[in-house]
Amino acid sequence: MGQYDFRLVNVFAESPLAGNPLCVFEDGRDFDDATMQALALQFNLSETTFILPSASATSRVRIFTPSFEMPFAGHPTLGTAHVVRDLLSTGDALTLEMKAGVIPVTADGDVWTLQAGEPSHRPPEATHANLAAMLGLTVADLGDPPLWVNTGSDQLIIPVASFAAVRKAAPRGDAVQTHGSNGQRAMAYIFAREGDSVLSRFFFLKYGSVVEDPGTGSACANLGGWLLVTGAALPQHLTIDQGAAVGRPCRLGLTVTADRRILVSGRVIELARGTLTL
Numbered sequence: 001m002g003q004y005d006f007r008l009v010n011v012f013a014e015s016p017l018a019g020n021p022l023c024v025f026e027d028g029r030d031f032d033d034a035t036m037q038a039l040a041l042q043f044n045l046s047e048t049t050f051i052l053p054s055a056s057a058t059s060r061v062r063i064f065t066p067s068f069e070m071p072f073a074g075h076p077t078l079g080t081a082h083v084v085r086d087l088l089s090t091g092d093a094l095t096l097e098m099k100a101g102v103i104p105v106t107a108d109g110d111v112w113t114l115q116a117g118e119p120s121h122r123p124p125e126a127t128h129a130n131l132a133a134m135l136g137l138t139v140a141d142l143g144d145p146p147l148w149v150n151t152g153s154d155q156l157i158i159p160v161a162s163f164a165a166v167r168k169a170a171p172r173g174d175a176v177q178t179h180g181s182n183g184q185r186a187m188a189y190i191f192a193r194e195g196d197s198v199l200s201r202f203f204f205l206k207y208g209s210v211v212e213d214p215g216t217g218s219a220c221a222n223l224g225g226w227l228l229v230t231g232a233a234l235p236q237h238l239t240i241d242q243g244a245a246v247g248r249p250c251r252l253g254l255t256v257t258a259d260r261r262i263l264v265s266g267r268v269i270e271l272a273r274g275t276l277t278l
Helices: 033-043 074-088 128-135 163-168 173-179 217-229
Strands: 003-011 020-025 048-052 059-064 093-098 101-108 111-115 120-122 147-150 154-159 187-194 197-206 209-213 236-242 250-256 262-277
Touching: 003 074, 020 033, 020 074, 033 048, 033 059, 048 074, 059 074, 074 093, 074 101, 074 111, 074 217, 074 262, 120 217, 128 173, 128 187, 147 217, 154 217, 163 187, 163 197, 173 197, 173 209, 187 217, 197 217, 217 236, 217 250, 217 262
Parallel strands: 020 048, 059 093, 154 187, 197 236
Antiparallel strands: 003 020, 003 262, 048 059, 093 101, 101 111, 111 262, 120 147, 147 154, 187 197, 197 209, 236 250, 250 262
């Protein structure tokens, strides 16, 4: 091993020090799985990605949180696409091979858009009372229906009644583990809608404690899936704000087209470049 170039980018960012941070290694071919996982823990961001050659797409991408690998995630897809465009001079349309499949990505300047997969869904086993207690809310604060949705990453999507309910949510870790686990990860995405504006928060467990993600593209895609499977009128064009509660405001765009495509968009800002020596 030797020296390896990486970039730090902020995704869903409207200013340089906002958005959801991402570390992107420009060439991951020399890294084995254990080293990729260790590097993700070293940087300790929501995710770290590694760019690799692909036989079926512009590039292959592996995505690691500090503790496990993910088959798909939204902000790593958009942030990595931004780096791939610069590295390979691809222009504004490219594809990224993920473990979840090949993801088409396009750009308008530094605003990137991905197309998510077809949604699958199932009802949660937890009752409304269970979910309300899990979130530190009342049953009256919940909307309907909560669903597990998967457009690339399986997540529990919970509508709530108001922006105020989103802001006051205070999840309990033990309850998230009990009612928000899909057998591999424990999480919950909550949202409220006022017209075409959405306020959302995404909670997950890390070493047994509840952590809040600033901006979650996979959950935004799953919100698009939730709209589809609950019969929302199409097309839908929503602006989603997330991350203010943790000091990293994020702005996400969600479009569900008349032909049922789910599109997630956000601005990517490159913040820094560096070289790591092993």
